[in-house]
Every structure is written in C-alpha cells, then in structure tokens.
Amino acid sequence: MSAQQDAAQAVESYAGERYKYGFVTDVEADSAPPGLDHDTIRFISAKKGEPEWLLAWRIKAFERWLEMEDEEPAWAKLHYPPIDYQDACYYSAPKSDSDRPKSLDEVDPELLKTYEKLGIPLQEQEMLAGVAVDAVFDSVSVATTFKGKLAELGIIFCSISEAVKEHPALVQRYLGSVVPYSDNFFATLNSAVFTDGSFVYVPKGVRCPMELSTYFRINAANTGQFERTLIIADEGSYVSYLEGCTAPMRDENQLHAAVVELIALDDAEIKYSTVQNWYPGDAEGKGGIYNFVTKRGACRGANAKISWTQVETGSAITWKYPSCILQGDNSVGEFYSIAITNNRQQADTGTKMIHMGRNTKSRIVSKGIAAGRSDSTYRGLVRIQPKAEGARNHTQCDSLLIGAECGAHTVPYIESRNPSARVEHEATTSKISEDQLFYCRQRGIDEEDAVALIVNGFCREVLQELPMEFAVEAQKLVAISLEGSVG
C-alpha cells in the first residue's frame, strides 16, 4: 500500500501549498484559462469532484513535469515548432448547444464529404460533427441496454471519472501501475491534467461477449485531448476494446497526450484496437493535431496475452509506441500496426516488447505507408531480460513508398540478455510499381482506386486483426487517407 502512503503524504504536503498558491480559479467557470499551474490542476480536480488522493497524485505528476523541462523527447524523427504549454487550454467544458451547429447544413462540406465516403449514417454524422441534437438518439438507448448486459456479468465499463467515484479501490490500485506518473514527459503531463477516458474491469473467468467501444460510452465526447484509459482483465478473462473512430472528429485542441494502461492477470487476454483519424492539417501541414501517446500493457500473470492493433492515418505528428511488458511466464505480446502518412504528416511509431518471464513470446507486424512529402518511421525495441528463458520474438517491418518525396525509416533496437532467446527481424521497403498500376488501370480501375487496392493488400495482415466491423471501415479509410497522393 505504498501508493496510499505516498498519496497521504502528498496530501499533507500540498495542504499547505494550497494556501500558498491560493485558490483563485473560479470553480463555477466552464473553462480554465489558458496556462498550467497548481491552480489549473486543482480546478480540474475540483470540477470532477475528485478525492484528495487523486489530486495529490496529479500534483505530484505536475511537479515532476516541471522538473522535466529539458526532457521533452527529441530523439524521434519528428520536426515541429516548440510547443508553448502555457498557451494551451487544459480544461474546457463541453460546448453548449447554442455554440454548436444547428444542423448538418452548418457543417464544413469537406467533412460531410468524408462522412459520405465512409458511409456513416446521418444521425452518427450529426453526433460526430458536434451538431446540437435535442432528441435522445439511438446510440444512447443502445448504450443503456448494453450496460445492463455487461453489469449482469460483473463487467465495469464507464468513464474513468465515474470509476474514481464508484470503484475507487480498483482505480487507486492500478492507476499509474503500468505507466507511472513520472514515466515520460507526455505521460507525466497527462497524469497531471487528464480530463477523462475509459475504465474497464472484467472479473475473473468472464469473457466479455461484445466489443467494447468508446462509441457506446455515454459522454464520450470531448475527452480526446488528455485521455486516460485503464483496462484490467482479471484472471482468465477476455476483453476486446475498440478505440477511436474512422470518421474525422471535430476537435479544436492541437495538443493531444493520452495514456492507456492495460493489465492482464493470469490467463487473461486483452485485445486493444485503435483507429486514429485526427485532423492531419492541410496539404502544407498547417493546423494538424499533435498526438503524443503513451500506451503500455502489462501481462502480469502467467499465460496472459495483450494484443495491440492500430491504424494510424490522422494527426500532423504521431508519437506512439504501444508496448507490452511480458512479466508472466508464457505470456504473449502482439503489435499490429498500419501507419499512413500523406502530404506533410510525420509519424514515429512502433512498439516495445519487454520479455521478463520464461517462454514469453512477442510478434510485431508493422506496415508503414508514406506518400506526398511525409515521413514515416518505425521505431521498436525488443528486450530480452536475463530471466526470460526461451523467449521468442518475430518482427516484420514493411514500408511502402508512394512518390519520390516521402521517407520511410526503420529503427529497430534489439537487446538480448539471455542466450536461449530467439529474436528474428525482417524488413522490406518497396514502391508501388508502374507495372501494378498499369495492370489495374487496364482493368478499368482508376489510379487512385488502384493505389487504395494495392495499399490495402499491403496492409492485409494487419487489417485481418481488426474486429470485422472496424476492418471494413478501416479499408475505406486507407483509401481516403491517400487521396491526392498520385497523379
């Protein structure tokens, strides 16, 4: 219970500080003014009616973050102007209806065109575009039925704010246990200011009968900026979680720094799928989202399994390395990734597989597609610890280039400290050939569709890992992301 002791101490030490800094921010206000100081943290915590231990944890993270001024990662192959963290807004209440578009007629037609291409029903379009909808729409009632069914099985699926109130013991036990508050610059910032996110707990021996999706969670809107997700699969349980949406979501915040923590106990399995399609900026890269994400899963128990699947097509900057810590003997980690960059987008993404237990296995399949003047980097670490007898890893890293002005880079790190380990790495880089394009076009398939077809083929191994309903949409998304990249 050292976490609790820490928390208690922290509360004590900050009780005095609260006075020192004053408590000037108006809790009744909808938004915190731009900038980040102790008051901002207290404002967020008070807004959410959080217990003292969580406030203390946030403050601790914030103070650590202040010391990390020089630790903003510079090793990634990403170029962006310095971020002014005091200029960002760290808490804003959802927009009131009067500020929102009244109907789809008021929404950017470009956005609507994309929705149409993705085949999104009208009602969902309204929700995604932030239209003020006064009628209770279907997804809410669907979500209610859905929640009842989960409750019968003892599965908890709610927002993390709700979990803090309803299931404090679980949250306190596991929050920060995989990604500590001091982990890295962005995760530490998130720990201080996270606004909301999902919480899932699947009890012993329960197999969650449906894909859990943020889409079904009520009040899921407006949690995107500093999202915090915590998923715990107890012994022998199984859960598949879908994050994100193929449709581009409206979001005014440029800086995103999410943290996701997964915990799989003995014989448990977590499958986590992401489709990320945040605004990539215009053709010159102006205005896109900066996405700095820390995702990590711990296979705490024997025979546990964690599988990450991601389709990353959005954002101007992607910095993301979903990782697995394979502590339990025979535990398994998987990472399947598609990263598409076009125009001026930059992605530096990959995974870390840390083998600690005996006979642990990991598999990495990464497909990077770069078009336009974009840059796509795979960066991965496979580490075999001394006790990981019989550990095995297989990494396959394929890059596809479209055009002559983009770049694809592969940076694999392999550290093996056990002679019985087997680590394999395969990498390829290719271009779409003129022969392939001519063949498709001779069959009446235009160049853009041909590129989409070829790229979807290139990504097939990863697309297959996505749940059915996601896979179809993801294929369309691949096509849309590459529009304008040829001809």
Added chain:
Amino acid sequence: MLTIENLHATADGKPILNGLDLQVNTGEVHAVMGPNGSGKSTLAYVIAGREGYEVTAGSITYQGRDVLAMSVEERALNGVFLAFQYPVEIPGVGSATFLKTAVNAARKHRGEQEYDAMEFLKLVKAKRAALGIDDGMMRRALNVGFSGGEKKRNEMLQMALLEPSLAILDETDSGLDIDALKIVADGINALRAPERAMVVITHYQRLLDHVVPDKVHVLAGGRIVRSGGSELALELESRGYAGLGLEPSAAA
C-alpha cells in the same frame, strides 16, 4: 471496330513500330504472328496506352474514337481488354477482390448498380468452373505464386467477366502445357461473338489449331508484311519465318 493507320511508335526512345496498318472488324478474330522483337507486344501496349511507349506518327481509331487521346482506364472502360503476357502480382489483394473491383468499375461507368459480394460470387462461380479455376484460387492473392497456367486462366476469367468489345491477347499461349492450352483456347472460343473482336498475338501456330482465326498477319520489323487467311499460319508453321524471307535478326 479497330483501325490502325501508319502507326509509328517507340519504346524507351527506340523505334519499334514503323508504319503499321491493321483493320479489325466487329466479330472477327485476327492473329498477329511474328518473330521475337518484331514489335508484337509493343503493338498491344500502344493500343492499351502503357507509359513508356510513344506514338510518333499515325493513328488508332476504335469505335470511331481516337484511342490515343484516351487514358488507360478510359480505354479499358470502353471495352478494350489486354490479356497480359506476364500478369502482374499484387500481394495481399485477393483475386476475387481484384476482379470485383474491376467489374464494378465497369458497371459504375455504364451507370449500372455495383454488385455486392454475394451477387458477385454467384456470377464468378458460373464462369470460373469452365476455366478450371476453383474457389481456393480466387481467394489467393492476385497472381502471387500462381503457376504460368493459373495466371493465364485467371486472365481469361477476367476477360470473361469484363466482356470486352476488343480483346488483345498477348502471347496468352506462352508457357502453357497442352492441357492448359486447351482450356485457355476453349475460354477464348466461348467468347467469340458477333459483337466482339479479338487480336490474338502469338509466336506459334499451336494456339491457332484451337482458335481458328479469320485473318492472320505477319509482323516483322515493326510492320505488317503479309496478311492472309488461317492457312498463312500453317504455311508459317511449316516453312518458318526464315522461309518467308523473314530472318528474326533482320526483323529486329
């Protein structure tokens, strides 16, 4: 249907076709024969519009339209089909998926409803059996790891489903054993129709034993040097190109 007049073309800057004339009418099957390097494949690529092949003089008219002014996919969508000598591999793209994309592109172009997966599979099932193509092959990535015979049969299946007005078959018989040759020939014959024309490019007579052409042309040095009926192919077979005074080396 197809009128080629005084066609001059270069491949990568090198002159290959030097004043070729060819007239193909609706419903006819023409065979174009010739030694290696005579310009047979270049002719096929120029009609289909492949990059790297430049027309320096002459004209190609198809259904009254100037082919050279049309893009590659426009030609395809208007019924020009090229069966490739070396069909291209596309990893990860299932043969059925590819075929469905192509068929639906054509349907969309004609303003028809696109097929859904079920309708399409039914349609394919009816056509593939005759070509000895099983469901397993349809699921495999397009041409990846296909044998020579499988690749050519797959080309024939594409032709059968796309129902072109003008089919150009570029050495479809090359690399086939006798059984596969028979299957492919049957596939071609099944598509002979009054509203369709075919240009069968081949090096050898043996395909023409099964697909009897209306006209045979001999291509050498980038021009049609002789034209005749199907008996010309037999004459070539017995006397060789040299016997007609066409040394392969001279032709190149």
